[in-house]
Amino acid sequence: MTRRCFIIGHPVAHSRSPLIHGHWLAEHGLAGSYERVDVPPAKAAAFIARLRAGEFAGGNVTVPNKEVVLPLLDEVSATARAMGAANTLWMEEGRLHGDNTDAYGFLAHLDACVPGWAERTRTALILGAGGAARAVIHGLAERGVGRIFLVNRSSERAAELAEAFPKVVEARAWQEITALVGESDLIVNTTSLGMHGQPPLEIDLSALRPGTIVDDIVYVPLETPLLAEARRRGGIPVDGLGMLLHQAVPGFERWFGVRPQVTAALRLKLEADIPAA
Ligand code: ATR
Numbered sequence: 001m002t003r004r005c006f007i008i009g010h011p012v013a014h015s016r017s018p019l020i021h022g023h024w025l026a027e028h029g030l031a032g033s034y035e036r037v038d039v040p041p042a043k044a045a046a047f048i049a050r051l052r053a054g055e056f057a058g059g060n061v062t063v064p065n066k067e068v069v070l071p072l073l074d075e076v077s078a079t080a081r082a083m084g085a086a087n088t089l090w091m092e093e094g095r096l097h098g099d100n101t102d103a104y105g106f107l108a109h110l111d112a113c114v115p116g117w118a119e120r121t122r123t124a125l126i127l128g129a130g131g132a133a134r135a136v137i138h139g140l141a142e143r144g145v146g147r148i149f150l151v152n153r154s155s156e157r158a159a160e161l162a163e164a165f166p167k168v169v170e171a172r173a174w175q176e177i178t179a180l181v182g183e184s185d186l187i188v189n190t191t192s193l194g195m196h197g198q199p200p201l202e203i204d205l206s207a208l209r210p211g212t213i214v215d216d217i218v219y220v221p222l223e224t225p226l227l228a229e230a231r232r233r234g235g236i237p238v239d240g241l242g243m244l245l246h247q248a249v250p251g252f253e254r255w256f257g258v259r260p261q262v263t264a265a266l267r268l269k270l271e272a273d274i275p276a277a
Pocket of ligand 1: 127128129130131132133152153154157190191192193199
């Protein structure tokens with residue numbers, strides 16, 4: 001039986017997830033499919049009915065449907081509940097399950113790029129306070145990072161997210177970034193700034209200590225101006241593409257029964273699809 005899987009989003013044409021899952025299906029010689037389906041939030045419930053009726057084995061959920069699908073599920077993982085959002089769905093014994101693998105993907109890529117990072121990360125600085133920031137903070141807190149500074153353009157949103165992690169996260173003002181850079185072992189950009197077609201992320205890295213890890217979850221371009229500047233100053237740049245690749249692993253395993261690997265060949269395939277800076 002050919003198992004069909006999907007990614008639902010609106011828009012969804014830009015999604016690179018079919019490239020990832022298509023690569024793994026071919027690599028493992030599996031007769032499955034993974035397709036983009038444009039589903040606006042108002043049509044999410046109707047699409048979920050098709051999934052329940054057996055048309056699909058499962059799939060991914062992207063913007064703006066990650067929150068919308070949550071009340072439509074039978075089983076919500078603890079992580080998805082903490083995120084208030086699901087990105088991976090699958091049917092199991094007639095019940096619809098949902099998980100959120102963004103924090104897993106973020107951590108797995110960091111583990112692969114900078115082994116032992118958690119042991120030397122006491123303090124982190126997170127830029128942005130959206131869903132991606134929530135996933136990154138969730139992951140860092142799980143790994144024992146004790147102090148996380150959170151900075152966002154709209155300070156109310158930073159304060160609100162900080163409240164969800166009261167002992168660990170401190171909301172700070174955007175103007176404090178220059179000083180906070182010098183106090184941080186890990187800096188993560190979760191805003192859309194620096195992405196192709198968006199304004200640049202203009203922060204002062206002059207206080208960056210050599211060896212500080214600078215992780216940008218933006219992956220178009222692959223090396224953002226933030227990462228290039230961090231590299232020049234002796235920081236350790238970590239790009240956003242790996243998070244995208246690793247967050248896909250648990251879903252593929254659920255749907256097709258094989259745990260896939262994030263290999264150099266897969267990365268190269270995705271890199272070839274990303275425009276240069
Ligand atoms: P995601 O779920 O992917 O994290 P999001 O919820 O839309 O996406 O969050 C985008 C983040 O980028 C937010 O932190 C947003 O800041 P606001 O909360 O103030 O909107 C940030 N962002 C987007 N454009 C920005 C800009 N021009 N300057 C500063 N921050 C920006």
